[in-house]
Amino acid sequence: MPAIPAKLIEDTARELMARAAIDIPPDYREGVRLARDREKSRLARFVLDEMLANWDIATAERRPMCADTGLPRYYVKLGNEAAVEGGLVGLEKALRRATADATASIPLRPNRVHPLTREDHNNNVGYHAPEVTYSIEPGGDWLDVTTVHKGGLFGTDWRMLFPGDGIPGIKRFFVDTLIESGKRGLACQPAIVGVGIGGSKDTCMRLGKEAACLRAVGSRSPDPAAAALEQELTALGNHIGIGAMGFAGTSMVVATHVELAHTHTGGMPIAIHQFCLSSRRSTARVFPSGTVAFRTDPQWFTDYYRRQGIE
Amino acid sequence: MKEIRRLDDVRMDEVHLSTPVSAEAIRSLKLGDVVYLSGALYTAREGVYRQVVDKGLPLPAGLRELTNVNFHCSPAASVRPDGSYSVEAVTATASFRFGKSMSVWFERSGAKTIVGKAGLTELAYREWFVPHGAVYLTTVGYGLGAMYGRSIKRVLDVHWLKELGIAQACWVLEVEKLGPFLVEGDAEGRSLFALANHEINLRIDEVYKTLPPPALSRFGEVLSRKDEVV
Incomplete structure (x- = not known):
């Protein structure tokens, strides 16, 4: 079975960081638009109109929608048959590199500091940062990488x-x-x-x-x-x-x-x-063939993930 | 002009200010006015306050003369390999945390306009803002990072970048029509959020009517640390 190249994962993760920071997911945007249409308060409606305009500017100018780019982190769903070049250590190395690179290139705000000394590496990488959370899905040779930026x-x-x-x-x-x-x-x-x-x-x-x-x-x-x-x-x-x-x-x-x-x-x-009003997430499915398919719905909660039986 | 006693009285007049903001312009701001700023401002939050208020270090040279606008903000910024700066998005951080630094900060910095997130209480405005002739503008959203970011024309200077890191450094920015902000704390120390909270509180008993208190309380819900929580 061919392995998924580590470099492809790193490039994909960097792209996910940008997409999450810049492009509001359409499902949430539509939900906010409906909330705006129901809202009777003039001030609250003004706020939501400005947010809708802000998302348009972010996408058009490729700027982060919010300067608090949160604590960037990853959720990885591994197809049961997936193999990664360099193994899972290779995967984690790629995700840490992508986080540091994206922090400088997008740029993201380097929010991650030592919790006691408050020292900032200026790259969002440190102890347990970025967090990587794993789940498994039967029958796939791909892996899904999702990034979430949440204040x-x-x-x-x-x-x-x-x-x-x-x-x-x-x-x-x-x-x-x-x-x-x-x-x-x-x-x-x-x-x-x-x-x-x-x-x-x-x-x-x-x-x-x-x-x-x-x-x-x-x-x-x-x-x-x-x-x-x-x-x-x-x-x-x-x-x-x-x-x-x-x-x-x-x-x-x-x-x-x-x-x-x-x-x-x-x-x-x-x-x-x-x-929040900057509900930032972005997902990509990476195949061993080198194909990458981006989407905004992480599809994290699968039937298998929520399983309750013994088998 | 009708006095603002409730949210419905707010006119949301559009106001354009240039920096340094004059005392006259500050006095004329009404709760809920929609404000845009042009000129220069700087970011300062707990890191900068630690330098100036706690450690007593001098304010960066020329800052007091340049502008009287302090943004409670960390930009999404980076330093390019050639030493230039990239600032793409700016949004505010919650201001209530900096209340205790503000009085000394106003004296040392000459700031008269604070731009931030979510304001402070009317008590804080009366104690710390009004005596220094300062007002509070709240950012909108929150999270107009791209909208605010494109109004930044130039990074004029960065102070304490090495000591405080990108997020906490003092970024001096030239801006053009940066906004919208809402007047949250006026020159008399009145608060727009106080008006909002008053209206929300009128409904609270009704909302809680069918919601029983939990079996196990927590400190805070019992007022004395000597009380039982069960």
């Missing part, structure tokens, strides 16, 4: 709820989180809100993040209980009375994505993440 200071929270808190408890925590960071627009809403429920604490944190960043607007959970909750939470979020930039209004949530993990019988851990 990270506001709009995320975690809580240990209990079975007795039930759906009303989930809704309360959802509203708490949205109001907390929605005032003054700290969360840069309207957002794609990812909700991870269950698993261990770190599982729900990871799933909530992936639900916000790696599912396209318009997708629905295949789990009927989760799908119903997604609709209810979106309606609830837009009913709070907060719009874009924290002006009184309705444009708070573009979509809610709920992802589940089987959890401890005594607990119901939950994490909420909000992907």
